[in-house]
Amino acid sequence: METIYLTYPLTEEEIAEHARTQVVAxxxxxxxxxxxxxxxxxxxxxxxxxxxxxxxMTFHPHPKEVxxxxxxxxxxxxxxxxxxxxxxxxxxxLYIVEFNDDFSRVSPGDFVNGMLLPLGIHTAVxxxxxxxxxxxxxxxEMLRELSDYKLGVxxxxxxxxxxxxxxxSGIRLDLQEGNVKQIRRLLGRPYSLAGVVMHGEKRGxxxxxxxxxxxxxxxxVLPRKGVYAVRVNHNDQVLQGVMNLGVxxxxxxxxxxxxxxxxLLDFNEDLYxxxxxxxxxxxxxxxxxxxxxxxxxxxxxxxxxxxxxxxxNKD
Ligand SMILES: Cc1cc2nc3c(=O)[nH]c(=O)nc-3n(C[C@H](O)[C@H](O)[C@H](O)COP(=O)(O)O)c2cc1C
Ligand SMILES: Nc1ncnc2c1ncn2[C@@H]1O[C@H](COP(=O)(O)OP(=O)(O)O)[C@@H](O)[C@H]1O
Numbered sequence: 332m333e334t335i336y337l338t339y340p341l342t343e344e345e346i347a348e349h350a351r352t353q354v355v356a357x358x359x360x361x362x363x364x365x366x367x368x369x370x371x372x373x374x375x376x377x378x379x380x381x382x383x384x385x386x387x388m389t390f391h392p393h394p395k396e397v398x399x400x401x402x403x404x405x406x407x408x409x410x411x412x413x414x415x416x417x418x419x420x421x422x423x424x425l426y427i428v429e430f431n432d433d434f435s436r437v438s439p440g441d442f443v444n445g446m447l448l449p450l451g452i453h454t455a456v457x458x459x460x461x462x463x464x465x466x467x468x469x470x471x472e473m474l475r476e477l478s479d480y481k482l483g484v485x486x487x488x489x490x491x492x493x494x495x496x497x498x499x500s501g502i503r504l505d506l507q508e509g510n511v512k513q514i515r516r517l518l519g520r521p522y523s524l525a526g527v528v529m530h531g532e533k534r535g536x537x538x539x540x541x542x543x544x545x546x547x548x549x550x551x552v553l554p555r556k557g558v559y560a561v562r563v564n565h566n567d568q569v570l571q572g573v574m575n576l577g578v579x580x581x582x583x584x585x586x587x588x589x590x591x592x593x594x595l596l597d598f599n600e601d602l603y604x605x606x607x608x609x610x611x612x613x614x615x616x617x618x619x620x621x622x623x624x625x626x627x628x629x630x631x632x633x634x635x636x637x638x639x640x641x642x643x644n645k646d
Contacts, residue, residue, distance in 0.1 A: 332418045338429045339437055341449055350451040353424065354378035355386040357447075357457050359499075361393060362407035363416045365519050366458065366490040366497040373487050374456040375421050383453055386424040387417050394430050407502060409549030412525065426450075439469025443477040454483035461486075492516055509555035509614035521562070521610035524551055524591065528602040531592065534582070538624060540631050542575070542592035543602045545609065556589060558615040560638035563593060564608040571596045573631075573638040574609060577618035581627050594631070596639055613641045 335349055356374035360367040371387055378385035391410055408416065410427070417425055428434070428446070437445070442464045447455060455474055463469040469477070474484045489496045497517050505514050506522065515521045524547055531544035556577040563570045572595045578586040593609060615637050621627040 332422050332425055334414060334425045334427065336427050336429070337446075338431075339434050339442075340445055346449045349424075349426075350449060351384060352451050352453045353384045353386050354381060354454045354456065355388050355426070355447075355450075355452050356422075357388045357455055357463070358461060359393065360387070360389050360408075360413065360417075362499040362502050362518065363413060364497050364499065364502060364517050365492065368420070368519065369490050370456055370458045370487045371417065371420050371422065373485055374454075377454055377456060377485060378423075381453065384423040385421070386426060387422050388426040388428060389413065390428050390430040390434075392430055394435065397430050397432065398435060404503070405550040405552040407499060407506075407522070407552055409551060411549065412523075436465050439464030439473060440477050442469065443474060443482070447474075448478060448481060452482060454485060456485040456487065458487050459489055503552055506552055506554045509557055509559075511554060511559065511611040512613055515612070521612055522554070523608055523610045524553075525549075525606065525608040526591070528605050528607060530603060531590070532582075535592070535594070538628050538631075540594045540628070540635075541599075542594045543607065545591040545593065545607060547591070548606075553589065554611060555614070555617075557617045558634050559611050560613045560615060560641040561593060562610040562612055562642065563595060564610070565602070565605065570598055571639065571642045572598075572609070573615070573634050574611075575618060580618065580620035581624070594635065596635060615641075 337345060354374050354377045356371045358367065358370060374387070375385045393406060414425060457471045459471065461471045471484065471486045474482055491497065495501070502514055502517055511522055524545065526545040526547040528543045529546045531542065535542040553576065559574045559576070561572045561574045563572045572593045574591065574593045576591050577589050579590070615634055621630065
């Protein structure tokens with residue numbers, strides 16, 4: 332897969348370089364949940380049927396970040412994660428269009444005639460709720476008419492899991508509630524956070540539970556504070572662990588910035604500076620303040636046992 336960065340308006344050179352008859356799935360696709368996957372898979376299938384290359388067009392930064400909408404709290408799938416997942420889906424080209432103030436003011440008609448048609452888009456594949464152009468005034472059904480019927484359009488219906496429509500906003504709510512098991516069903520994979528291990532307060536080792544402190548690579552939406560059973564990818568190895576995402580109220584009275592700390596089970600190696608990717612498998616409990624370090628340690632030991640039981644279940 333080739334990743335191509337574009338800005339609107341396209342230059343003559345960009346058009347000359349990237350125009351090809353192709354089938355493109357268009358959307359924000361933040362989270363890359365099963366609904367998004369069904370849109371992208373449709374594009375790959377239609378492309379194969381037509382003997383054309385397949386592509387995904389997405390936008391960065393997130394429009395809500397640029398438009399300073401109050402409810403923006405980060406990415407479910409930051410750009411590098413999104414790119415990796417789309418690559419695994421057999422897509423030939425990924426177009427990342429810069430979303431900025433100017434682009435937010437492009438009319439639906441100009442988006443179609445100044446972006447899609449010049450790139451040689453043969454068929455656009457979009458989700459049922461796709462909106463585009465100034466104030467999101469363009470919607471899926473308008474693509475045909477705005478292109479003067481030059482574009483083929485496939486609209487993919489909503490995907491349901493156990494009766495519920497799969498949506499990025501639903502997943503954001505589930506994250507606030509710590510429903511990581513449900514999120515795993517909606518994404519088709521666990522929610523994960525990637526980062527690098529940094530130095531912490533060096534207390535972990537003194538209480539028998541060293542914890543790798545994760546500095547996140549990108550701006551993720553964080554789940555509810557608390558303790559989670561996690562699977563950790565480190566050096567092509569998959570390790571079991573227990574994570575605390577919180578402000579350590581036992582030690583800090585008014586800390587507000589949460590830290591992400593993982594104790595790896597049956598493991599003893601130096602991890603400073605190493606990249607880790609952490610998959611959230613299940614929520615164990617809320618973070619709380621303990622009256623003594625002994626009580627905290629007893630609880631962490633209990634949590635490690637709970638995580639081990641959860642992670643040994645093969646589902
Ligand atoms: C499984 C687990 C659960 C934890 N639960 C809590 C908790 O409920 N309350 C709290 O104040 N700290 C909790 N912690 C954080 C510890 O206080 C922290 O790991 C310890 O202070 C070491 O910090 P350091 O790695 O910065 O040295 C937990 C840590 C782990 C690994
Ligand atoms: N089982 C383990 N789980 C997590 N980190 C471990 C483990 N064994 C060794 N380590 C190392 O110990 C460090 C954590 O020790 P800790 O005393 O909590 O220090 P810090 O406060 O700097 O995180 C990790 O960053 C890693 O390098």
